[in-house]
Amino acid sequence: xxxxxxxxxxxxxxAAWLAGSPLGWVTVGAxxxxxxxxxxxxxxxxxxxAFSGTPPAQGARGEWxxxxxxxxxxxxxxxxxxxxVLILAGLMRQAVLRLMRSGNAxxx
Amino acid sequence: xxxxxxxxxxLTLAAAGWLGTVHLWFTPAATTFHRDTAIAPRAHExxxxxxELWSDDQQRQATQDQMRIANAEWDFMGRTFLVLALCNMxxxxxxxxxxxxxxxxxxxxxxxxxxxxHGQLHYxxxxxxxxxxHNPTGRxxxxxxxxxxxxxxxxxxxxxxxxxxxxxxxxxAVAAQLSAGPITCSESxxxxxxxxxxxxxxxxxxxxxxxxxxDHRGLIDTWxxxxxxxxxxxxxGLLVSSFxxxxxxxxxxxxxxxxxxxxxxxxxxPDYAQAxxxxxxxxxxxxxxxxxxAHEWPASWRGPADIDSGPIVPVLDISTGASGMAILGAxxxxxxxxxxxxxxxxxxxxxPVRDGDTRRYAAxxxxxxxxxxxxxxxxxxxxxxxxxxxxxxxxxxxxxxxx
Numbered sequence: 001x002x003x004x005x006x007x008x009x010x011x012x013x014x015a016a017w018l019a020g021s022p023l024g025w026v027t028v029g030a031x032x033x034x035x036x037x038x039x040x041x042x043x044x045x046x047x048x049x050a051f052s053g054t055p056p057a058q059g060a061r062g063e064w065x066x067x068x069x070x071x072x073x074x075x076x077x078x079x080x081x082x083x084x085v086l087i088l089a090g091l092m093r094q095a096v097l098r099l100m101r102s103g104n105a106x107x108x
Numbered sequence: 109x110x111x112x113x114x115x116x117x118x119l120t121l122a123a124a125g126w127l128g129t130v131h132l133w134f135t136p137a138a139t140t141f142h143r144d145t146a147i148a149p150r151a152h153e154x155x156x157x158x159x160e161l162w163s164d165d166q167q168r169q170a171t172q173d174q175m176r177i178a179n180a181e182w183d184f185m186g187r188t189f190l191v192l193a194l195c196n197m198x199x200x201x202x203x204x205x206x207x208x209x210x211x212x213x214x215x216x217x218x219x220x221x222x223x224x225x226h227g228q229l230h231y232x233x234x235x236x237x238x239x240x241x242h243n244p245t246g247r248x249x250x251x252x253x254x255x256x257x258x259x260x261x262x263x264x265x266x267x268x269x270x271x272x273x274x275x276x277x278x279x280x281a282v283a284a285q286l287s288a289g290p291i292t293c294s295e296s297x298x299x300x301x302x303x304x305x306x307x308x309x310x311x312x313x314x315x316x317x318x319x320x321x322x323d324h325r326g327l328i329d330t331w332x333x334x335x336x337x338x339x340x341x342x343x344x345g346l347l348v349s350s351f352x353x354x355x356x357x358x359x360x361x362x363x364x365x366x367x368x369x370x371x372x373x374x375x376x377x378p379d380y381a382q383a384x385x386x387x388x389x390x391x392x393x394x395x396x397x398x399x400x401x402a403h404e405w406p407a408s409w410r411g412p413a414d415i416d417s418g419p420i421v422p423v424l425d426i427s428t429g430a431s432g433m434a435i436l437g438a439x440x441x442x443x444x445x446x447x448x449x450x451x452x453x454x455x456x457x458x459x460p461v462r463d464g465d466t467r468r469y470a471a472x473x474x475x476x477x478x479x480x481x482x483x484x485x486x487x488x489x490x491x492x493x494x495x496x497x498x499x500x501x502x503x504x505x506x507x508x509x510x511x
Contacts, residue, residue, distance in 0.1 A: 053419060054174055062177070088126060
């Protein structure tokens with residue numbers, strides 16, 4: 001019977017996989033795009049009016065909505081600038097490692 | 109070790125490949141936004157949104173109220189830029205002139221009615237009451253100048269008998285304010301003069317002279333000479349953005365001001381205006397990953413961001429307000445390369461919202477969208493004035509030839 005793995009260990013292993021493996025990069029890239037898509041579907045795009053100095057609404061509600069707008073913008077920029085890089089790099093790295101493995105197998 | 113090295117190489121290649129080309133996904137074909145002899149499709153979409161606002165009082169009120177939370181000036185300036193845009197559109201599309209001018213007249217009537225009911229303060233920020241205007245009229249050149257600009261643009265397209273006396277009266281007020289100033293400039297706020305407002309006021313005089321045949325050349329020449337002599341930033345050669353009634357510089361050259369000012373100066377001295385634009389682009393224009401933007405201040409002058417700057421994006425020091433005005437500058441001075449880079453940034457970072465045949469930008473507001481619309485359709489009105497003769501001179505010439 002194998003020893004149960006603690007939650008912190010699982011989190012650490014998952015984080016290491018996401019950060020270090022080619023498919024981990026692809027997964028992180030896809031997750032960023034998925035988060036942005038959810039924010040988009042929730043209609044947060046309109047709250048980015050804060051970028052022009054125009055609050056989406058008056059008072060505390062306006063501040064809250066402006067925060068959602070900033071979060072939307074952060075997810076959008078990550079989805080456009082960071083996620084594609086992670087996905088492309090992950091796929092390239094996976095392909096290169098596979099080629100290297102098949103090269104090694106031929107040699108042996 | 110090999111796995112790590114492969115990872116680093118792949119990440120570097122992917123980043124270089126993607127980030128080096130991402131702007132191409134957002135760079136629109138120039139003709140979809142801006143055409144010299146017609147209204148481009150996306151400009152039409154922007155116009156449709158603005159016209160929709162003026163056909164739905166409730167929606168327009170909500171939009172204006174939203175802007176007024178931050179700045180009452182934007183409510184007013186949104187009207188000015190929309191009127192200027194519609195006047196140009198009326199010249200682009202003579203068949204639609206009646207429709208566009210009907211909206212222009214409505215905007216002007218409503219703007220004057222609000223001013224009559226609530227006074228100039230309605231369109232000003234509260235600090236307008238914190239001091240006393242040095243100008244003997246006690247009026248703001250910001251309000252009088254832009255109302256004159258709206259009226260004069262309308263009259264330059266197609267004179268209306270009903271608006272002629274209102275324009276004359278307003279221009280007389282503007283000319284009186286300018287003439288009374290120690291350097292032929294007047295205040296927008298107590299002891300606070302803005303180049304933006306003064307250049308708009310003088311452009312209104314030029315348009316008005318074109319429309320009604322009066323002649324303020326002496327005043328305009330004096331103003332222009334004073335501006336060049338007293339209000340030029342020694343570091344950059346650009347005109348400063350704000351100054352006291354006596355002519356002491358308050359702020360240096362500012363992105364939200366200089367592009368508009370250069371455009372207004374095209375009516376007075378096109379070569380000087382072109383030089384101001386080129387200098388502004390040199391000191392304020394920038395790009396990152398192929399996306400164009402503008403700084404609020406040149407490197408030689410670090411001023412605070414004011415309400416019109418919009419939030420300043422740190423690290424790159426991007427001013428959203430200045431970047432919007434830079435689009436007007438690039439379009440007005442036929443700087444296609446800069447315009448394409450700025451439009452790429454607009455499409456990338458201003459969050460376009462399309463709804464039916466309308467277009468607006470979520471990160472902008474009504475005045476920002478109106479500035480953009482004006483940038484994309486401007487041209488015919490200035491050309492008409494620069495090439496003359498105006499309606500008054502043309503009718504004089506017709507009468508003379510009849511005799």
